[in-house]
Each structure stands twice: as C-alpha cells, then as structure tokens.
Amino acid sequence: MDNQLYMSSSPHVHSGETTQDIMRAVIYALLPACVLSIYYFGLEALLVLLLCTAGCLTTEAVCCVLSKRAMTLSDGSAAITGILLALNLPASSPWWLALFGSIIAVTIGKQVFGGLGHNPFNPALVARVVLLISFPVQMTSWTSPTPLGHGLDALTAATPLGEMKTSVMLTGQLPASAHSGFSDYLIGNMAGSIGEVSALAVLLGGLYLLKKKVITWEIPASYLGSVILFGGMFWLIDSQRYPDPLFHLLTGGLLLGAFFMATDMVTTPITRSGMLIFGVGCGVITVLIRLFGGYPEGVSFAILLMNGATPLIDRYTRPKVFGRNPYHNINQTPAQEN
Amino acid sequence: MNQKTFVGGVHPADSKHDSDTKPIEACPLPEQLIIPLSQHIGAPAEALVKAGDLVFKGQTIAKASAFVSVPIHASTSGQVIAVEPRLHPCGKMLPAIVIEADGEDHWDPSLEGIDPAQWTGDELRQRISDAGIVGMGGATFPTHVKLSPPEDKLIDTLMINGVECEPYLTADHRLMLEQSDKIMDGIDILRRVLGVKHTIVGIESNKPDAIACMAKAGANHGIQVQALEVKYPQGAEKQLIDALLGREVPSAGLPMDIGVVVQNVATAAAVSDAIRLGRPLVERVVTISGPAVAEAKNLRVRIGTPLSFLVQQCGGNKYEVSKIIMGGPMMGQSQLSLDAPAVRGTSGLLLFGEKDLAKIEAGPCIRCGRCVGACPLHLLPATIASYATLGMFDEAEAHSALDCMECGCCTYICPATRPLVQTLRHAKGGILAKRRRS
Structure with a gap:
C-alpha cells in the first residue's frame, strides 16, 4: 500500500444529504402547485413560470461571471427563486414584468449580499414587493381561473381577500363570498397569484417537505396556528366584519408563504424556539395587514419584516448549553452556582 | 422495549453487520511489538528497560510518571531491541519500546491473581493502577484516577458503557456476548472500590443479543441493563448519563461532580483480569473492518502489534486503500501508514478505498440549522x-x-x-x- 493516503481529522463520514438535495426536494414539492396553476390559468401561467425560472438562472449566471466566482447554477437556489417568484405573480403578468422581477430577485435580493446563504431577505419576496410597489396595476390584475378545455376567455376578477377589503371598506361588512366558497378555495377555483390558488396543491408539497425532513414543523405550524388564533379572535369579536379562520387559511398566499417562503432557511432563525417566534410574528403581522392594512394581502410583508428580525431572534434564542441547566445534583453546593 | 436517549445527535448507518457475528479470534504473535510510552491521557510512562534486556509477558517495562499516568507492560516475552521514537497512531514519532518476540509468550511468573473479597478498595485500586488499566472505549483516561473521587464528591451510581455508538465497531458487542460473566465480575470489583451499589449498564438497542446476555449475567449481581436508542454519540459519557439518569454533567465538570463514575465494558473485563489473574493490560479486542478489508474480524490483539499485521490476519485489502482510520469513523484518527502499532485505545481499524470516500467541496452555509x-x-x-x-x-x-x-x-x-x-x-x-x- 504505497499509494497516497488521505489524512483528515474526524469525522470521516457524512450524512449524504447536500444543499442540492434540499433544493431539489423543494423544487419537487413545488411541482403540484405549478401543474395545477397551468391547469387553471393555461399557457399564460406556463409562460410566467418559464420566464421567471429562465430569468433567475440567467441573472445568476451573469452575476457569477461578473463577480468572477464559480458558477452556482447547480446549487438549485436560483431555480427555486424563479419558481417562487412566478407563483407569486398574476397569470396575466406581461413578459417584462416577469423578467424584471427575476433580475431584481437575484441581484438586489441575493447576489449583492454575496450569493446563497448571505441574503437577509427572501429574494422572491423582495422582487414581488418591488413589483407590487412599482407596477401596482399589472400586479393586481387578477383573472378568474379557466380550467383547460372550457374554452372561455379569462375574466378579470378580484381575489377573495381583495373583495373582502373593498367590501369591508365600503360597507363595513364582509362580502357574501367570505361566508361560502371554501371548496373552491381548497382546490384553487378563485382569482389570485399563480401559486396561491390551490390550497391543496401547496399543502401536498408542504407535507412532502415535512415528510422528507427538509423543513421542520415549527415555522408552518406556528405561522398557520397564530393566523387561526389571532384571526379567529377578531372573528369571534365581530363575525360580520372579520372573516373566519378558515377563510384566512385558504385564501391569499398564506399556505404558500407558510410552507415555502417562511421556511426559507437562509432568511429565518436557526434555533427551534427562534423558528416558533418567527412563525408567530409572521402570523400576527399577516392578520393585522389583512384586516387593517392598506393592502388586501399581508403574507409577503409579514415574512420580509420577520426576515429583518431574524438576526435579533437568533441572538435571543440561543439554546441553553448542555451542563448549564439547574438540575438535580447530589454534589453541587450553592457556592458552585453563579 | 423502553429506550432512553439524549437531545440531539445523528443517525449514521451503523455498518456493523460485517463483523458483529464474528467471534473474537486471538491474533497470532507478530515478530516485533512496538509499545509506545504514551498510550493514555496524562504524562507518558518512563521506560525501565533498555535495548538488550530480556522481558517476560506482563512485566512492567515503563513506570507511571505522575498520578495521572499508568505503567506500561511487555505484551509478550522476548528481548528489548530498541527504546526509540517510532510512528505513533497520533501521527508523531514518539518514544516506544520495541520488543522482539521469542515466540514463547511466557507470563511473568511473579504475577498472581487475588480474591477481591479479601482486599480493601484502596488495595484493589492500587492493583488496577499497577495493571496499567485505562478507559478502553477510546479515551484512555487512567481508570484508577476515575476510581479516586475526592472525599467531597459523593458517588451514588456506577455506569457501565456498552453503547458502542461508533459505526463499524463491534469489539464491545462481541465482548458482551462472549464474556458477560467476566464483565460482571469486573463491575463487582469496581463497585467494591467505589463503595457503590447502584449500577446501570447502557447498551444501544441495535444489540438485542448483548442486552439479553448482559441482563441474564447481571441478574445475579443486582445489575440493571438499560436499552438505549440507536443514536450517535449515545456512548459519550455526558450523553449517556443524561439518557440513563437525567443528570447533566456541569459544563467543564466531570461525571463525579454529579455522583457518577462511567466505565467501559472492556475496562470492566480488564479489571477482572488484573485482579483475579494478576494480568496487566497487555491485550484488547480490536474490530478490523471497513469496505476495503478482505474479511472483517474481531481480534484479540497484543498491545504494540503493527497495524499491517492486523490487516494481514484479515486477508489483506480487497482493493487499493485510500484512508486508514484507527477507531470509529466519527471520532477516529486517520493514519499515516500501517507501520503504527495498535495501542490501548485502539477499538477499531477501518480501511476505506477511494470510492468509499465522499469527496465534496464545502459550499456556503444555508443556515438550515x-x-x-x-x-x-x-x-x-x-x-x-x-x-x-x-x-x-x-x-x-x-x-x-x-x-x-x-x-x-x-x-x-x-x-x-x-x-x-x-x-x-x-x-x-x-x-x-x-x-x-x-
């Protein structure tokens, strides 16, 4: 055995799960929502999905070349940003809106901070909010879903949350749609962004991520739980003015946000207790914006605000180091405590 | 089965099936033994012999140089041919006594066993120290030091570590199956030294046969055997105590701070040999395994046997070896060459080829937690x-x-x-x- 031996310090084995595996699992988990969106919105949705994904991948490649760093396309993060951005856009988005959003997401959202792992805010949400503020008309022209083969022209329509906001502002009362239509919301038969229409498809992807242990339960559970509790509290106070928890849960981008955006590892806390705080913060802010804010939907803003609070949350949720807990100790005298 | 455990840890593939059904075999006598003076935590031993001296098996050839130190013994009979720096498993050239075996393997006739019941704890502790016994799970901390808690430290529990949570290693597993009575005898001696009654043996639940065997042997001694969840590092002292007793060893503290002494099963067996037979620590069980070894085995190996000799006993390597690990893959040390000897802390010797090693480049932290x-x-x-x-x-x-x-x-x-x-x-x-x- 005269060949070269590898010398390294322990450990000498690895779990085998890599960053690429995680990213690939997230892409798989997003597929049901993508497929259903194409079913409901047809080629328009497919086009937006392709434009955003290609746009993000191209921007990432250009950034790598310009900054003279190794190509990072294979880590899969740019593709996820592209898909998530597309799912956050209306199906009727013009091509330039999708491309501009992609460039913003990858450059301002990620690469200026140093690429994957260094961005403080979720890149897809940064782009969505930039687009929402810059191009409010294009970003809120929703079309009703027209399932493939029905041969109908798309009709413009308000999202359930938009309808609710307008109705409450004008009449102080919930619209009729807020009391019914849950089966439509569940399967996605409502107006909205490409990816937020079907609660079931998003839920399926989210459960897949939990099953594969790519994400942990803390953030989705605390986010959704706090929306149900906090939103439900208002509903109990005045059910004519405030929608019930199920309406909150199934409409808008809540499920997409809770399973796919609020669980973005880079921009959320690393400790279990920090994740719970993060999720509750997202839930409370989402409900506040939905019920009292200027925008009908608050998921994007809620997650971005909590992204900003993440370093602070991490700082105050450091786990108690083993051996520093008060415990039963037959030999410890009070003097040893400090 | 009720399985206890700690918070945290990982689940590496245990890879123990190549060797866990192989009975312990005696490794033949090599021509030369290289016995380093530093095989334990603490001060290296001081050599008592010089080139040309004839030694018996079991004869003290280096004495303890401090309280936290142990003597070293010849692991066969023969002639000392050198006292010089040799390659140590840690990768450095360190002083070692090289013995050319005479092939007779004669025990030192002055070594005599005693009946522990006739002797006091202090006398037994001195014998354990003289026998050079160290923690054989791999940490090699001198056992007599662990058995000498300061007077203000009350010890209420003796914990016996049969966890063996490192992948590939099966040396302790086989020992528990084949020599459970000797382990129980060692435990009785340790209890006598410490004056402790309460004893728990912790074993990972991937060794149900060992759990059954030890529980049967322990029943007569009033020794409790507890199954533990299969998780690395379940065998780490602090995690074992946490799992079995729910007590946390204070940060920067020792198990004795919370009333516990932990000893490995192989250490307990060595204590029994040292007291009953008078035999010092001159051999141990080593698992030779890994994907590149021809036949995985559990060998009873004399301390100082060159690693290359151990690989020969297992039929050599199946394909080109790219990494040699002494110990387990999670905490073991990669070796510069097979010229280094097996020492008191050598629980395993693992061979890996190029294709078994994942070569991966580090990427940026994605803060996954x-x-x-x-x-x-x-x-x-x-x-x-x-x-x-x-x-x-x-x-x-x-x-x-x-x-x-x-x-x-x-x-x-x-x-x-x-x-x-x-x-x-x-x-x-x-x-x-x-x-x-x-």
Missing part, C-alpha cells in the same frame, strides 16, 4: 465556526466554543459539507492560545 439540532451540547456550531473563521475568538468563546467535545455531528449533518467541527477545534485552540498569552 441542522447542526444546531444535532449538537448534543446544544451549541450553535455554524455560528461559532463563522466567528472562528474570522479570527473572532472572544465571540466564539462567548458562544461556549470550549464546551464542544468534538463529536463531529455538525460536520456529519451539514448539507453544505462545511468542516464545522474542524473549525471548532481551531476555535478552541485559538481561545486557549489567547488565554495562555494573557
């Missing part, structure tokens, strides 16, 4: 590693970097394949260097 969940000491490995990389050792210390026991769970689990525990070692070194300077 897997290292945080895996750390059995509840540290933030990624955060400490970032500070250490930037040379910010004060911040690393403030994040309890010195509590790290270097189990390697963080590096094992990191999807970005970052060298986290390696960077934590760097941080610990940096913090200690800074302390020495000031």
Whole structure:
C-alpha cells in the first residue's frame, strides 16, 4: 500500500444529504402547485413560470461571471427563486414584468449580499414587493381561473381577500363570498397569484417537505396556528366584519408563504424556539395587514419584516448549553452556582 | 422495549453487520511489538528497560510518571531491541519500546491473581493502577484516577458503557456476548472500590443479543441493563448519563461532580483480569473492518502489534486503500501508514478505498440549522465556526466554543459539507492560545 493516503481529522463520514438535495426536494414539492396553476390559468401561467425560472438562472449566471466566482447554477437556489417568484405573480403578468422581477430577485435580493446563504431577505419576496410597489396595476390584475378545455376567455376578477377589503371598506361588512366558497378555495377555483390558488396543491408539497425532513414543523405550524388564533379572535369579536379562520387559511398566499417562503432557511432563525417566534410574528403581522392594512394581502410583508428580525431572534434564542441547566445534583453546593 | 436517549445527535448507518457475528479470534504473535510510552491521557510512562534486556509477558517495562499516568507492560516475552521514537497512531514519532518476540509468550511468573473479597478498595485500586488499566472505549483516561473521587464528591451510581455508538465497531458487542460473566465480575470489583451499589449498564438497542446476555449475567449481581436508542454519540459519557439518569454533567465538570463514575465494558473485563489473574493490560479486542478489508474480524490483539499485521490476519485489502482510520469513523484518527502499532485505545481499524470516500467541496452555509439540532451540547456550531473563521475568538468563546467535545455531528449533518467541527477545534485552540498569552 504505497499509494497516497488521505489524512483528515474526524469525522470521516457524512450524512449524504447536500444543499442540492434540499433544493431539489423543494423544487419537487413545488411541482403540484405549478401543474395545477397551468391547469387553471393555461399557457399564460406556463409562460410566467418559464420566464421567471429562465430569468433567475440567467441573472445568476451573469452575476457569477461578473463577480468572477464559480458558477452556482447547480446549487438549485436560483431555480427555486424563479419558481417562487412566478407563483407569486398574476397569470396575466406581461413578459417584462416577469423578467424584471427575476433580475431584481437575484441581484438586489441575493447576489449583492454575496450569493446563497448571505441574503437577509427572501429574494422572491423582495422582487414581488418591488413589483407590487412599482407596477401596482399589472400586479393586481387578477383573472378568474379557466380550467383547460372550457374554452372561455379569462375574466378579470378580484381575489377573495381583495373583495373582502373593498367590501369591508365600503360597507363595513364582509362580502357574501367570505361566508361560502371554501371548496373552491381548497382546490384553487378563485382569482389570485399563480401559486396561491390551490390550497391543496401547496399543502401536498408542504407535507412532502415535512415528510422528507427538509423543513421542520415549527415555522408552518406556528405561522398557520397564530393566523387561526389571532384571526379567529377578531372573528369571534365581530363575525360580520372579520372573516373566519378558515377563510384566512385558504385564501391569499398564506399556505404558500407558510410552507415555502417562511421556511426559507437562509432568511429565518436557526434555533427551534427562534423558528416558533418567527412563525408567530409572521402570523400576527399577516392578520393585522389583512384586516387593517392598506393592502388586501399581508403574507409577503409579514415574512420580509420577520426576515429583518431574524438576526435579533437568533441572538435571543440561543439554546441553553448542555451542563448549564439547574438540575438535580447530589454534589453541587450553592457556592458552585453563579 | 423502553429506550432512553439524549437531545440531539445523528443517525449514521451503523455498518456493523460485517463483523458483529464474528467471534473474537486471538491474533497470532507478530515478530516485533512496538509499545509506545504514551498510550493514555496524562504524562507518558518512563521506560525501565533498555535495548538488550530480556522481558517476560506482563512485566512492567515503563513506570507511571505522575498520578495521572499508568505503567506500561511487555505484551509478550522476548528481548528489548530498541527504546526509540517510532510512528505513533497520533501521527508523531514518539518514544516506544520495541520488543522482539521469542515466540514463547511466557507470563511473568511473579504475577498472581487475588480474591477481591479479601482486599480493601484502596488495595484493589492500587492493583488496577499497577495493571496499567485505562478507559478502553477510546479515551484512555487512567481508570484508577476515575476510581479516586475526592472525599467531597459523593458517588451514588456506577455506569457501565456498552453503547458502542461508533459505526463499524463491534469489539464491545462481541465482548458482551462472549464474556458477560467476566464483565460482571469486573463491575463487582469496581463497585467494591467505589463503595457503590447502584449500577446501570447502557447498551444501544441495535444489540438485542448483548442486552439479553448482559441482563441474564447481571441478574445475579443486582445489575440493571438499560436499552438505549440507536443514536450517535449515545456512548459519550455526558450523553449517556443524561439518557440513563437525567443528570447533566456541569459544563467543564466531570461525571463525579454529579455522583457518577462511567466505565467501559472492556475496562470492566480488564479489571477482572488484573485482579483475579494478576494480568496487566497487555491485550484488547480490536474490530478490523471497513469496505476495503478482505474479511472483517474481531481480534484479540497484543498491545504494540503493527497495524499491517492486523490487516494481514484479515486477508489483506480487497482493493487499493485510500484512508486508514484507527477507531470509529466519527471520532477516529486517520493514519499515516500501517507501520503504527495498535495501542490501548485502539477499538477499531477501518480501511476505506477511494470510492468509499465522499469527496465534496464545502459550499456556503444555508443556515438550515441542522447542526444546531444535532449538537448534543446544544451549541450553535455554524455560528461559532463563522466567528472562528474570522479570527473572532472572544465571540466564539462567548458562544461556549470550549464546551464542544468534538463529536463531529455538525460536520456529519451539514448539507453544505462545511468542516464545522474542524473549525471548532481551531476555535478552541485559538481561545486557549489567547488565554495562555494573557
């Protein structure tokens, strides 16, 4: 055995799960929502999905070349940003809106901070909010879903949350749609962004991520739980003015946000207790914006605000180091405590 | 089966099936034995022999040089041919006594066994110290030191570690199956020395046969056997105590601070040999395994046997070897060559080929938090590693970097394949260097 031996310090084995595996699992988990969106919105949705994904991948490649760093396309993060951005856009988005959003997401959202792992805010949400503020008309022209083969022209329509906001502002009362239509919301038969229409498809992807242990339960559970509790509290106070928890849960981008955006590892806390705080913060802010804010939907803003609070949350949720807990100790005298 | 465990840890593939059904075989006598003077934690032993001296098997050839030190014994009879620096498994050239075997393997006739019931704890402890017994799980801490708690430390529990949580290793597993009575006898002697009645044996539940065997043998001795969840590092002292008793060893403290002494099953067996037969620690069971070895085996090996000789006994290597590990794959040391000898802490020898080694480049941290969940000491490995990389050792210390026991769970689990525990070692070194300077 005269060949070269590898010398390294322990450990000498690895779990085998890599960053690429995680990213690939997230892409798989997003597929049901993508497929259903194409079913409901047809080629328009497919086009937006392709434009955003290609746009993000191209921007990432250009950034790598310009900054003279190794190509990072294979880590899969740019593709996820592209898909998530597309799912956050209306199906009727013009091509330039999708491309501009992609460039913003990858450059301002990620690469200026140093690429994957260094961005403080979720890149897809940064782009969505930039687009929402810059191009409010294009970003809120929703079309009703027209399932493939029905041969109908798309009709413009308000999202359930938009309808609710307008109705409450004008009449102080919930619209009729807020009391019914849950089966439509569940399967996605409502107006909205490409990816937020079907609660079931998003839920399926989210459960897949939990099953594969790519994400942990803390953030989705605390986010959704706090929306149900906090939103439900208002509903109990005045059910004519405030929608019930199920309406909150199934409409808008809540499920997409809770399973796919609020669980973005880079921009959320690393400790279990920090994740719970993060999720509750997202839930409370989402409900506040939905019920009292200027925008009908608050998921994007809620997650971005909590992204900003993440370093602070991490700082105050450091786990108690083993051996520093008060415990039963037959030999410890009070003097040893400090 | 009720399985206890601790918070954190990882689940590496246990890879024990190549050797866990192989009975312990006696390894033949090599021509030469290389016996390092430093095989334990503490001061190296001082050589008592010189080139040309004839020695018996079991004869003391180096004496303990401090309280935290142990004597070293000849592991066969023959002639000392050199006392000189030789390659040590740690990778350095360190003083060693080289013995050419005479092939007779004659025990020192002055060695005599005793009946422990006739002797006091202090006398037994002295015999254990004279026999050179150290912790055989791999840490090699002198056993007599662990058996000498200061008077203000009340010990209420003796814990016996049969966990063997490192992948591939089956030496303790086989020992528990084949020599459970000897282990129980050793435990009785340890209990006598410590004056402790309450004893728990902890064994991972992937060894149901060993659990059954030890429970049967322990029934007559009033010794409790507890199954533990299969999880690395279940056999780490602090995690074992936490799992079995729910007590946390204080940071920077010792098990005796919370009334516990932990001993490995192989150490208990060695204690029995030292007392009943008068035989010092001159051999141990080593698992030779890994994907590149022709036939995995559990061998009873004389201390000082060259590693190359052990590989020969297992039929050599199936294909070209690219990495040699002494110990387990999670905490073992990679070896410079097979010229180094087996020492008292050698629990395993693993051979890996090029194709068995995952060569992966480290990517950026994606803050997934897997290292945080895996750390059995509840540290933030990624955060400490970032500070250490930037040379910010004060911040690393403030994040309890010195509590790290270097189990390697963080590096094992990191999807970005970052060298986290390696960077934590760097941080610990940096913090200690800074302390020495000031």
